[in-house]
Amino acid sequence: MPATFSRPRRLVVLISGRGSNMQTIVNTVREQDLPAEICAVIANKASTLGLDWARAQGIEAKLVAHRDYASRSEFDQALAQVIDTYQPDYVLLAGFMRVLTPEFVERFNGRLLNIHPSLLPAFPGMHTHQQALATGVQWHGCTVHFVTPVLDHGPIVAQGAVQVLAGDTPESLAERVLGMEHLVYARVVRWLAEGRVTLDTMQRVHVHGVGSRSFVMMPDNGQSE
Numbered sequence: 595m596p597a598t599f600s601r602p603r604r605l606v607v608l609i610s611g612r613g614s615n616m617q618t619i620v621n622t623v624r625e626q627d628l629p630a631e632i633c634a635v636i637a638n639k640a641s642t643l644g645l646d647w648a649r650a651q652g653i654e655a656k657l658v659a660h661r662d663y664a665s666r667s668e669f670d671q672a673l674a675q676v677i678d679t680y681q682p683d684y685v686l687l688a689g690f691m692r693v694l695t696p697e698f699v700e701r702f703n704g705r706l707l708n709i710h711p712s713l714l715p716a717f718p719g720m721h722t723h724q725q726a727l728a729t730g731v732q733w734h735g736c737t738v739h740f741v742t743p744v745l746d747h748g749p750i751v752a753q754g755a756v757q758v759l760a761g762d763t764p765e766s767l768a769e770r771v772l773g774m775e776h777l778v779y780a781r782v783v784r785w786l787a788e789g790r791v792t793l794d795t796m797q798r799v800h801v802h803g804v805g806s807r808s809f810v811m812m813p814d815n816g817q818s819e
């Protein structure tokens with residue numbers, strides 16, 4: 595059974611651009627009336643579409659521009675200080691394209707989650723769709739995971755798979771994966787809000803009351819779990 599909380603889970607979402615995953619998170623919390631609050635959306639780049647969208651929704655939208663800081667460490671410290679003012683239960687990376695320092699990751703240990711556009715541990719890093727096509731895998735997808743100091747690595751909360759189709763381009767595959775990302779992140783945010791997600795001492799994820807944490811999208815048959 596999920597734990598009962600006296601207050602909604604406090605969420606801060608970090609973005610770097612378009613912010614479609616962030617929009618999904620915001621819409622999911624609202625439409626499903628989840629016990630969660632989006633305290634702030636923070637971007638590391640000015641003029642991101644996502645920041646404008648969040649502001650238009652009445653959500654606190656902040657810019658902490660990495661270019662304003664001399665080093666990665668100084669940027670991360672400034673970012674952490676802004677995040678801390680919201681006292682979040684979870685910090686959700688949603689297309690946040692900065693490598694974070696171990697100090698930052700440690701500070702938010704167990705509260706920091708990321709979505710990555712591949713079925714980890716396959717294809718960490720950039721250009722995952724090109725990598726998938728070059729390798730010839732027949733299944734590709736996305737992963738929501740707790741963040742560790744190792745890039746695109748950490749305890750997996752959920753994964754979503756899509757088929758690779760003959761004639762796919764990086765763009766067509768990215769679009770299919772993005773649809774799956776929205777589905778998976780929405781579900782994970784629900785689990786977080788409901789207090790279902792825990793990490794054990796072996797750093798394994800448990801989602802209480804949930805049988806399956808894998809999602810599959812078939813081209814003709816819609817989505818299934």
Ligand code: GAR
Nearest residue numbers: 611612613614615688689709710711
């Ligand atoms: C998403 O595909 C996300 O998985 C990816 O950036 C895109 C952001 O789209 N993130 C990474 O590659 C992180 N390693 P969005 O801004 O529309 O959510």
